[in-house]
Amino acid sequence: MELFFLCGMVLFIFLSLISLFVLHNHRTARGYKLPPGKMGLPVIGESYDFLSTGWKGHPEKFIFSRLAKYEPSQIFKTSILGEKMAVMCGAACNKFLFSNENKLVEAWWPSSINKIFPPSTQTNSKEEAKKMRRLIPTFFKHEALQRYIPIMDKIAIRHMEDEWEGKDKVEVYPLAKRYTFWLACRIFVSMEDPVHVAKFADPFNDIASGIISIPIDLPGTPFNRGIKASNVVRRELRAIINQRKLDLADNKASPTQDILSHMLFNNIPDEDGRFMNELDIANKILALLIAGHDTASAACTFIVKFLAELPHIYEGVYKEQMEIAKSKAPGEHLTWDDIQKMKYSWNVACEVMRLAPPLQGAFREALSDFMYAGFQIPKGWKLYWNANSTHRNPKCFPEPEKFDPTRFEGSGPAPYTFVPFGGGPRMCPGKEYARLEILVFMHNIVKRFKWEKLIPDEGIVVNPLPTPAKGLPVRLHPHLQSPAA
Structure with missing residues (x-):
């Protein structure tokens, strides 16, 4: 009987968390046309999918599987590392993020950074x-x-x-x-x-x-x-x-x-x-x-x-x-x-x-509400750009799986497509x-x-x-x- 009661309480708490999560997402989305996508499980979001594709050696799969699902959109929403996030893909997105540094977006790091690099009491x-x-x-x-x-x-x-x-x-x-x-x-x-x-x-x-x-x-x-x-x-x-x-x-x-x-x-x-x-x-x-x-x-x-x-x-x-x-x-x-x-x-x-x-990529934070590609990104949302979204994109690099150093001869790749060092003011x-x-x-x-x-x-x-x-x-x-x- 005690075991039955305990299981019931766990189920009740779990369902309550889901309800709160759905309600929170609804309130967050009210008034906004958010990018397509799912936020995943309460608290965890899609963090496990995001990290596990890397552990399996194919981090680009997290990106490309969602781009294929939501095409032609080059942006989708998710929740990773405990944050609501818009993932922005492709050269145009890279240009937008890199060009709007300290205007619409600024650099952001996961909360883990403050414990691994604790700031002094004087600053953050x-x-x-x-x-x-x-x-x-x-x-x-x-x-x-x-x-x-x-x-x-x-x-x-x-x-x-x-x-x-x-x-x-x-x-x-x-x-x-x-x-x-x-x-x-x-x-x-x-x-x-x-x-x-x-x-x-x-x-x-x-x-x-x-x-x-x-x-x-x-x-x-x-x-x-x-x-x-x-x-x-x-x-x-x-x-x-x-x-x-x-x-x-x-x-x-x-x-x-x-x-x-x-x-x-x-x-x-x-x-x-x-x-x-x-x-x-x-x-x-x-x-x-x-x-x-x-x-x-x-x-x-x-x-x-x-x-x-x-x-x-x-x-x-x-x-x-x-x-x-x-x-x-x-x-x-x-x-x-x-x-x-x-x-x-x-x-x-x-x-x-x-x-x-x-x-693999880097994070930003929206300094204010802004529109991109018909979608509104709320202030405080985190953004993520990923190198593989252009590096392995045939529109940016023909035959992307082929090893070809001649791609970098002359003027080299198109701007915002080759980004191993980032770009813009935060290069x-x-x-x-x-x-x-x-x-x-x-x-x-x-x-x-x-x-x-x-x-x-x-x-x-x-x-x-x-x-x-x-x-x-x-x-x-x-x-x-x-x-x-």
């Missing part, structure tokens, strides 16, 4: 993000990027010597992450010891997964692991910050040696007279370390994957890189001029990022930095090895970045002669 996450975007271009000016190239080449050489050379088999993805993370640590905080870097890197996988996850803070959930990992990294960063302050005061560190020193030495007040405190700086460095290695490591991994699958593409890259390698004196590092010669290699990298975009400010670290990686691996995949049909998991399910194990075939680095 949106204000911090705006400050960060104003700060970043300073670090990626042309003259700074030129200085980074020899550093990247030096680290790539050490990475290849330590992790690749003399090995019969390797797993590419974890090694690519070590390379890009080592670079980020060196350039952002002058951390160069590989043992220290490796220890520091361990929590970052959990942070990335926790950012785009269902925000359920229970032991064992991705969200919970992300919070714990961010706390570990933040403690380490605050210790580094405190030591750097002492070193700057004693002239043991240079104000220009890296991004951390720049932040500390040039910690001028903002328009409200507030200085960055240690938590602010730690959060900014943490965000830079994630952004500075995660997406690039995914791109490097998939470059290796596609070069293994397409020998004729590999040969084109190899020819270009060997011409550069043969022009270098023993011990001479890559330069800005060398990078500019890697045109075919970068076209290949772009085609890889078209088919396997490291950044990724680290785009050129990413180009450098990717091309330096390509140069150093191609001039040393050919390789073959050990799992021909290895699956792909997207969570939130695309990664090979087994880490992309390959068998290495060293070239008989390799020019001196």
